[in-house]
Amino acid sequence: MQDKQLDARGKPGFSTIQKFVCAIRQLAYGYNPDSLDEYLQMGEETARCYLDNYCMLGSIDCMHWPWKNRPKAWQGQFTRGDHGHPTIMLEAVASYDSWIWHAFFDTTSSNNDINVLNQPPLFREIIEDHAPDSLFTVNGTHYKKGYYLADGIYPEWSTFVKAYSCPQDEKRKKFKKFQESAWKDVERAFGGRQNSWHILTQPARSKSVNRITRTMYACVILHNMKVEDAGYAISSLEEGDDIDPIVLPERTFQERIALHQRTGKGLRDRTVHHALRHDLTEHVWRLPA
Numbered sequence: 639m640q641d642k643q644l645d646a647r648g649k650p651g652f653s654t655i656q657k658f659v660c661a662i663r664q665l666a667y668g669y670n671p672d673s674l675d676e677y678l679q680m681g682e683e684t685a686r687c688y689l690d691n692y693c694m695l696g697s698i699d700c701m702h703w704p705w706k707n708r709p710k711a712w713q714g715q716f717t718r719g720d721h722g723h724p725t726i727m728l729e730a731v732a733s734y735d736s737w738i739w740h741a742f743f744d745t746t747s748s749n750n751d752i753n754v755l756n757q758p759p760l761f762r763e764i765i766e767d768h769a770p771d772s773l774f775t776v777n778g779t780h781y782k783k784g785y786y787l788a789d790g791i792y793p794e795w796s797t798f799v800k801a802y803s804c805p806q807d808e809k810r811k812k813f814k815k816f817q818e819s820a821w822k823d824v825e826r827a828f829g830g831r832q833n834s835w836h837i838l839t840q841p842a843r844s845k846s847v848n849r850i851t852r853t854m855y856a857c858v859i860l861h862n863m864k865v866e867d868a869g870y871a872i873s874s875l876e877e878g879d880d881i882d883p884i885v886l887p888e889r890t891f892q893e894r895i896a897l898h899q900r901t902g903k904g905l906r907d908r909t910v911h912h913a914l915r916h917d918l919t920e921h922v923w924r925l926p927a
Contacts, residue, residue: 652680652688660688665857668836670843686844689853728854731786732827734820737865743854761797765901777917785914787821796910799918813919831861 652660656678663669664685671685678685731740763769764783772784788798801817802810832838835857842850889897904910 652678652684656680657688660685664689665835665837665853665860668838668840730824730827730858732824734823735865736823736827736830736861738827738831738858738862741855741858743851761905764797764905765898767897767901776914777920779913779917781914787817789821793906794908794911795905796907796914797905798911799915809919809923813915813922816922816925827861831857834861834864 660674660678660680663674664671670682671689672682674680674685675682680688729740729742730738732738769783771782774781774784783797785797785799788800790800790803792798792800794800799817801814801821805811805814837853838857842853844850844853
């Protein structure tokens, strides 16, 4: 048993194990901070602080976390018409092993699945032209950048592959079946995270957006740790592997503006979007049923 440190009164404080159990129980079971009083002999505010301190640690979609104790002045800013109550949105990219490769939890405005794409994190490397090449060939066509599977609400960008909304022929119907089956990976990642960390199934209680953000990212990190510990992660990186740093060329302000205009136009190229989906449709059609 670890020795407990003495508090300001000279009495033993809570051990590291007690602090850890306090935070995990709130994340995993969604316990209210005041429900730990009898089990850990810990006050409500103390439990909140330990949770806050602990949280400082393929396919694309978004989920919304209801915000219970939002300030009244911010209610309209964080409320969407299709939800009817204030929410904060998480955008995530996940692969078929449920590993979350990208997470962007935004608390700046009432973002939805579309206007969150105007935020920089997901496509910053592409816009700044230092994203690693993801060369692949499909149906005899060469492509330089990878793509994300997305549902119908996303725009027709070169980086998104969506299912056909109303396919008429057998080729498109088969592609729609394959695309939607694979796209569900991100939904499984959301569901698995909420099943493991029940705090996400309840409205966020904190009034601080920074605390809410840290809690969400902590759950994402713990989710990936669980996937890795179970041996499901497909990442080829091992501890100690060297990763070559990306060296960015020196550019003037005018050169950066021109670069952003060029890469931004390429990112939103509808012609590439439709060509890629056509090539993938032809590729899927040749696969065994």
